Amino acid sequence: MKKLLALFVILLLAGCGASDSCFKSTGEIVTRQIDVSQTPFTKISVFPGIELIVSEGSDYSLSIQSGENIIDDVSVKIEGDMLTLKDDSGCNLVRSYNRTKVFVTAPNLEELYSNTNKDIISDGVLHFPILRLFSMDFFDGVGTGDFHIQVDNNQLVVESNHVSGFYLSGQTNQALYNFYDGIGRLEAENLIADDIQIFQRGSNDMILHAVTSLSGAIYSTGNVICKSQPATVNVNRHWSGRVIYDF
Template identity: 20%
Template sequence: MKTKKQWFIFLLTLFIAGISGNANASTEKENRKTSDFNSIHVSTGIDLFLTMGSDEKVTIVADDEIIDDIITEVKNGVLKIYQKNRMFRWNFNKERKAYVTVKTLEKLHASSGSDVISENTITGDELEVRVSSGSDIKIEVEVNSLDLKSSSGSDARIAGKAKYFKADASSGSDIKAQDLKTKNCEVEVSSGSDASVNVSGELIARASSGGDINYYGNPESKDTHESSGGDIRGR
């Protein structure tokens, strides 16, 4: 019994020390130099604020205790933003934000609880978006083709315009794209996921395993299929 009590006191001391460290931490801002990139992958709970502009720029804002642990590196044209792991490092309520300006963007990936917000409209030809592992994105786009996959409890909220939109939601994730005006759309949901799309031309929709699809607009043609409790409805 005495040993258990000693362990409890030890763990409680570590917990209090972690909270105290957070309370005393100050926020720092660093401009990071990188090579050219056209894609971004953000992870490990870092929040990304994305802007289209004429010059590339990467700025990290984080608590001074962890800012050196946040990595910004470019590999094969992909800007990777993540926090490296350290044993026994307490990170409760620590601020971790990345402000990135891009000239062109072809791929945007968010994973491991990171959030992405676009601060202006993302423009371009083709854009691939992947959201997984509890991450959330809220972006506005104006592209010819948008390919979006959301999985593992992630949420994606998309607005703007796209001539072609391919959407795939699985494993309890949501895609809210009723404010994205599309000409042609191909959407598939499964495993309790939901998707809302806005289509004026051709709609191809597949819903299975308790997935729901709501479509807005007045599609010129529809090819829909429901299975295993899936549901597709016009709004």
């Protein structure tokens, strides 16, 4: 038994690649400011281990909150108009989870990509004219964390084919909800949208609030639960999912 245990430990350390990384503790939580004021961006992609908090402001700013022993492993890269956030701390045997947060303030953002297992959250109301939220299983993988976003804008777009939940509130002129696959859930009864267009091929429900019009198509078992009675409804059913009015 002792030989088996020793072999297991050796294999575990070999899998980590470096014992220092595996056994490095988080340390005290500290905050570090990163100067992004001269490199504007409109898109953010977040990778595993990082929670993103977004706020609106006149200038670009970014701060990282993490353990003092691992904060150097948080990568901030801007290429073109894309800000990419990664936690490169690697193997983890002793560190606590949910410890790294990145706070971003920007005058305008257009796209947020979740490749993380943590949430993406808005701090306050976002007035970005067009905001697109992505949880799509392509290229660099897909996140399992949820979106908690409040807006007052012209258009909000959701693109999903996995498991993320979208918890939306505020108001928008137009909402586009596209669920191409998966069990992701839309909780947007508190997002008042004048016009809503849907593509529903997921197996979970969409809950929404349309004022003037609701249109689109249902291709799966997921229902579309409408918390209002829009003046115009044009939703084509191609499978068992249906529009349910609940108000």
